[in-house]
Amino acid sequence: MTGPCVIFFLHSARQMCKLEQKNRKEGKAMKVSSFFSKIRSFFFRSSFPKYEEEGVIVMEREEFAREAREEFRGNTTLLKAIEECMNRHVREHERVSLTD
C-alpha cells in the first residue's frame, strides 16, 4: 500500500511543480480545481487503462473463478490448468481453488 501512495504523492508534487512553472510563465494564478482535475484524470487513467473497450466484463477474481468452475464443472484437468494459470503470479492469500 505504501508504494502506490508514495508514487501517487510524488506524481502529485511533480504535477504541482509543472503547473506552477506553467502558470508563472503565463502569469496566471494556479487554480485549485484544475490541479485536482489533473490528479483525478491521472488516477482514472492509470487504474483502468485497457478496460474501456466495449463488450468486456471485468470481474473480481473470485467471481471469475466461480463462473469458470460452473462452466467447466466435471472437467477437473481443465479446471486445474485454469487454476494454475490464475495462481501463477499471485501471493498466497490471493490464490483461488477451482477444484475443491
Added chain:
Amino acid sequence: MKKICSQNFVRVFRQFENRLNAIFQRNTELVEGGNVRSSRQKDPYRYKKKLISKENVTVEIRVVYDKVADDYLYYSYNIFFENSKLMFHYEPTHKEHFQPHINVYVGGEELRNTGGEGIHILSHKYHPFEILALLERYFV
C-alpha cells in the same frame, strides 16, 4: 496460427462477435453470451457464446485464453446442423487425443474407425476469424 496477443484478444473477439451477429442478423432466434470476461489481474480471458438460427443451425463457442503465455488454454467451436455436428476442439490437458482436433458427427453418429473408436482429426489451432469464414461460407 498467428498469435492473438493478449492486448488484442479483446479487439479480436469484439470483431468476431460483431461479425457473427451481423452474418446471422436476420435469421437468429436465440443469442446468449458474447462478452469477453476478464479480471484486472493476469488471469485468463474467457469468451462464451451460443447462437441458434431460424434454420436451426446452432453455434456454441467457449474460449479460455492465457494472457501471459499468449495462447489458448481451451477452445471449442461447435456447429450443430441437421442432426450433424462439426466440433473444433483444443484442450491440451486431454493428452489421449490429437490436439487441436476436429470431431465429425453425421446423422447423430460420430465418425469412427473399424474398432469403434471416435476419430479425432488433427488440425491446426484455429483463429476465430477462420471459424467465422467457415460459418459464412457454409452455414449462412
